[in-house]
Amino acid sequence: MTSAPPQAPALTILVVDDERPIVDLLLRALTQRGFQVQGADNAEAAKARVEADPSIGVVLSDVRMPGQTGLALAEDLLRGRSEAEALEVVLLTGGATADVALSALRARTFDLVQKPLRLNEVAMVVERALASSRQRRARAIRDAEVEVHIRAAEAERARLFERLTASSARLEDANSALAASQRMRNDLLAVISHEMRTPLIPILGFSEILAGDAALPAAEVRDYGRLIHAGAERLLSLIEGALDIVALEHGRGLSPGLPEPAERLLGRVMARHQPAAEARGVRLVMPVGDPALMLSGDLRLLSAAAGQLLDNAIKASPVGEVVELAALPLPQGGIALRVRDHGAGLPPGLLDQLGTPFLQADMSLTRAWPGAGLGLALASRVAMAHAGRLLLQPLAEGGTEARIELPAPPPAAG
Known part of the structure; x- marks a missing residue:
């Protein structure tokens, strides 16, 4: 629905003259013609009225008054006044000389009415002055609303531009990610x-x-x-x-078997990878551990995960180096399957891709790190499936330590 155009409020006329009979005459005559009229008998009182009552749209003032003349009053009232409070000043004079007319023009008064006053002429001038004041105020209201709409449109344009810029940035990011x-x-x-x-x-x-x-x-x-x-x-x-x-x-359940000593399971893992280690000139060692450390869970998957870590360590080790495989108790209970090598350390970017199948830090076919990139992905998932975790950390003396930390199994129900 289209809103109605703004309407300026009803305006009032202020009659200013030091002669009270003239003020009363004009109040009565203009009121009879349907105008809203107020009166003041000096310039200071008039300025106070205009300051207090913004509905005053026309000031009808005598030119010659004691204290401050009507011309000076007009200059004070009109100086710096906004169009939203537009005011028209009509001067009454008994001697409309060229100097008075020029001074009235300079003061930006609306009109000059010659005495003796003819009430019909005064009413016509006042009517035109009121119409001018109304139009100016209504135009100011419209201009203000247009300014508000312009600012709102500018704000919306800026918002849309920001969204467009953000969308363009996201599109560029998406294209980069796609590439x-x-x-x-x-x-x-x-x-x-x-x-x-x-x-x-x-x-x-x-x-x-x-x-x-x-x-x-x-x-x-x-x-x-x-x-x-x-x-x-x-x-x-x-x-x-x-x-x-x-x-x-895809959430396949584990296939737990009977608990087995961790040392025995790691022994089978080491035996399986012994030929590969010998082919690369790497020596495998497994310190004597605690035979009471028992592994529970899907022993095939745990064996495969430990084997993948051992395979990585063998590939990372220079000729003549040692790779250590061990099972250790955790302070909070549970077991850690640990593999240590003394190679060049973790390849750059490998930790960022930990757990991503088939991905390695170097994906070229000429890479120094052979394999399909399944080892860490499998070890990470096997550890999580057993409520544990896979940890990789560099060693101070060089090389890498990989640990599959498994929590202690819950106590059997009595």
Whole structure:
């Protein structure tokens, strides 16, 4: 709904003359013609009335008055006055000389009425003065409302500009993230393809040789069989690791078995990785631990997680270095499966990607850190599935310590 245009309030006329009979005459005559009229008999009283009553829109004043003249009164009333309180001054004079007319013009008065007064003429001049005052005040109200609307529009424009700027920034961020995601996807596909194809090469190549007609020495057949078996185990480990991660991500329950001494489980892990360590010239050690430390939970997954950490440590260690595998009691109860190496330390960016499958700090095919990037992802999820956590921290003497911390199992119900 469109609002009605603003209406200026009803305006009042102030008659100022030091002769009281003239004031009374004009009050009576103008009131009879429907005007609202007030009276004052000197300039100071008139200024006080105008100051106190903003509805006064026209001042009808005698020019010659004791104390302050009507011209001086007009200058005081009109000086610095806003259009929202527009005021018109009509002067009454018995001697309309050129000097008086010029002074009235300079004082910005509305009109000059010659004495002796003709009441109809005074009423007509006052009516025009009132109309002028109303129009000026109404225009000021409209201008103020327009200014408010302009400021509101400017504020809205600024707000929309900020939103547009923020949206543009978010769009740029989204495009950057999309480009980074695309690059990461390409790197990921390249790593997965490389890591899955690599163990297939000896499997297919040596099996093709064995399937041929050529007679091969028994030792060579055993070597080929061993290489095929190693490639198959590597491929199976990769597939099983990926499937375990997917299963844990989808909330697959654990398959707990009977509690087993932690030292025995880690012994099997170390034996399984001994050939890889020897191939890289790395020595594996496991200090004698507490035989009373028992592992509970899904022992297959715990073994796989510890094996992944050990595999990472072997890959990170220079030739001739030692990798330590141990089970330790936690002060608050529970067990920590700890793997320590003395390699170059954590690759840059690895902690930021901890737990992300198939991702490594270096995704290039020429990276110095081989593997598909499943180890930490699996170890992290296995630890969380057992209400524990995976911790990685650099060692002061160089290298890295990886720990799977497992809480003590709840006491059996009596």
